Amino acid sequence: MDNNKKICGLYLRVSTEDQAREGFSLPEQKQRLEDFCKYKGYIIKDYYEDAGISAKTGNYRPEFERLKEDIKSKKINTIVAFKLDRITRSIYDWEELITFLDENAAYLDCANDEINTTTANGKMISRLLMSVSQNEIERTSERTKVGLSGAIKQGHIPHQAPLGYKHENKKLVIDYTTKDVVERIFKLYHDGLSYQKISTLFNKEEVLGKTNWRDSSITAILTNEIYKGDFVHGKRTKSPTYYENVVEPIVSKEMWEECQVQKKKNLKVIKEL
CATH class of the missing domain: 3.40.50.1390 (Resolvase, N-terminal catalytic domain)
Structure with a gap:
């Protein structure tokens, strides 16, 4: 050439x-x-x-x-x-x-x-x-990032609404048709039932018309900070951002934290078996 x-x-x-x-x-x-x-x-x-x-x-x-x-x-x-x-x-x-x-x-x-x-x-x-x-x-x-942060603080959560919530005018608000199910999951776990027992119970009762409740779906609910009113953006990244009190909570912070303590205890017992 x-x-x-x-x-x-x-x-x-x-x-x-x-x-x-x-x-x-x-x-x-x-x-x-x-x-x-x-x-x-x-x-x-x-x-x-x-x-x-x-x-x-x-x-x-x-x-x-x-x-x-x-x-x-x-x-x-x-x-x-x-x-x-x-x-x-x-x-x-x-x-x-x-x-x-x-x-x-x-x-x-x-x-x-x-x-x-x-x-x-x-x-x-x-x-x-x-x-x-x-x-x-x-x-x-x-x-x-500044714009997103401001939106999140106003309750505009950039994710699909989890069980117990719904999007209304772009804000995440409580869905009272499913809120009780979330509250029950936390109470059952707090009272000592395992993920497996809760999912088995829900499948037997066909809660929300479903028979495909799984341990993982119960775990996802119990570990989601949104239920105590907080939100973690970029949870799976190296530098997540934590926002407190951005939506109306379904369970108290005390209840949520106690369930996390219970989760750690259960994991310790499993490891010792």
Whole structure:
């Protein structure tokens, strides 16, 4: 391949959020990039489209990976994209890509950002734009967290309503048609019945018309902080956030805590058997 000729791969990407925010669909990107290549005298070798995929770090983009393989095999020597954030929004990923392009004598040209990695100045400008882009992502994340926190404190719980509750005007409120079932589960467990005995009893009685009550469903209810009026956001993450008194409780905090103590005692007995 003649390295003096720019043999291009047109990279097109749009996520649902991008299209809603910017309005640039894949066909629109494609048309603009074709016009850009015609103006620059670039030869278009192939098209690479990742639809509905974010450029966040860790997201697998099959067409972008195919594009990189074609660069390695010298089928193309230039990536043409609409904007830098079509490629990535991470400074770390961008530095990796610059290194990859350098190692393979390839380049990146962005139609809308006027970025060209063939020069030192072009690389410097790309790093500045990437820093601004990442800063905006981090600020947006902070604003989202603040907004979510405020909503949760107002009782807007971003989860499916658990048994005993229902969503009303986006707020989680007590469902009085099933509240008694939850209260009974806590009382039975507090009085000494195991998960298994409670689920067996409920199946026998066909509580709520169900015969598929399981130990796990009883456990999930007894360990859910929402029933004492609290909520844990990101419970399975490394940094969960605890919110107190965000909804009307079905059981007292004392009852809930005593059931957790009972749970630990039961586990200790099982381990000793």
